[in-house]
Every structure is written in C-alpha cells, then in structure tokens.
C-alpha cells in the first residue's frame with residue numbers, strides 16, 4: 688500500500704519568501720517603468736506564479752493589458768533577479784521543520800506543490816538544506832498544469848509515490864484551497880501566508896496559526912473524514 692502524504696505549498700506556507708519576491712517584483716516593475724509596490728499590494732498579486740504576479744501588478748497601475756513581448760521581457764528580468772538572490776532572506780516558517788520531522792517519523796511522505804517554477808523551488812529548497820525531505824517538488828512546468836487545476840496536486844502525489852486517499856494539502860491561499868477541494872483532498876490553511884482576504888473565508892478543512900497545531904492526530908482525522 689502506498690504511504691500517506693502531506694503536500695505543502697511553498698511561498699507563504701513552507702517558506703516566508705515575501706521579502707525576496709517583493710524585492711524582485713519591485714526591481715522588475717522599475718525596469719518596466721512602473722512604480723514599486725508595498726507588501727499589502729504584493730499579497731494581492733502573488734499566488735499563481737511570477738508571470739501572473741507581474742501581470743497583476745502591471746494592470747493595477749496601467750489599467751490596460753500587458754503586451755506579450757513586454758510580459759516575457761519583464762518575466763525574464765524577474766527570474767534573473769530572483770534566481771541570483773536565492774535564498775535571500777527567505778526562511779522556513781516557525782515549527783515547520785519539527786512538523787515535517789513528526790510526519791516523516793510516522794511514515795508519511797512529504798512533497799511540495801507550488802506555482803513557483805520547479806527550478807526556482809528546488810533551488811530555494813536546496814539552499815535551505817531541505818531537499819532530502821521531499822519525495823517530489825513540482826511547479827507549473829513539471830506537468831504543464833498549475834494550481835488551481837487539481838491535477839497539479841494529484842500528479843504531485845503520484846510522483847511522490849503517495850496515496851491520494853490518504854493525503855493532506857497545506858496551503859496559504861485561495862488557490863491551494865480550491866485545488867485541494869477540487870481534488871477531494873482535505874486542506875489545512877495557514878493564516879500567516881499571502882492572501883488578501885482571511886483564509887477562513889475560503890472554507891478550508893481547518894485553519895492553523897502555527898505548525899505546532901499540525902499534529903498527527905489532526906491529519907489522521909482529516910483523512911478519515913474525507914474517506915467517509
């Protein structure tokens with residue numbers, strides 16, 4: 688029988704990447720002749736990867752569509768800047784390493800399902816010394832699909848060798864919650880990540896404010912409730 692699995696979102700869930708993403712976004716906006724944005728605005732733009740973040744920041748200022756060529760150019764600038772800065776000031780959230788230890792010791796697989804490019808995600812996770820923990824790390828280019836498409840999550844579980852009927856997603860945004868719900872997988876929302884509205888409004892299975900709350904008992908209950 689395949690193993691139970693905890694699948695983490697990356698930005699705003701596993702790692703606090705906001706300072707670095709915001710730096711790279713602002714560097715990109717300035718290169719595009721736009722104004723810099725603050726942390727509050729950033730939280731409205733993030734969640735569906737760098738390309739979408741740039742597009743959202745652009746249209747918020749220009750009230751017109753970003754032309755494809757300029758979009759590509761700005762995205763390249765963003766990727767270069769972000770890649771060169773990894774890991775920057777990014778840090779795993781308090782308690783997340785201990786939580787991963789708990790689940791790994793209990794026989795769970797761990798994986799990452801992110802809308803950050805897989806190349807950036809693996810680079811960041813490696814630079815933080817966390818690579819060995821994950822049976823799979825997937826981004827939007829891994830399968831050519833991205834959250835909220837539920838297949839991004841179910842394919843990640845398959846790639847990790849996990850069991851979709853004994854899986855829990857942990858995320859910080861409406862994107863993660865919608866993805867997990869569409870896949871029929873319970874979802875734990877952290878309330879310290881990047882979202883413009885409180886995560887409870889998107890009705891996840893449960894909301895936590897610290898990883899100490901993510902216990903084996905909680906995961907077990909969520910899995911049992913989902914299989915009824």
Ligand SMILES: O=C(O)COP(=O)(O)O
Pocket residue numbers: 696697698699733734735736737740800801802803
């Ligand atoms: O960087 C983003 O826009 C989203 O990344 P996440 O899926 O890991 O939250």
Ligand SMILES: [Mg+2]
Pocket residue numbers: 696697698699700734858859860880881
């Ligand atoms: Mg996130």
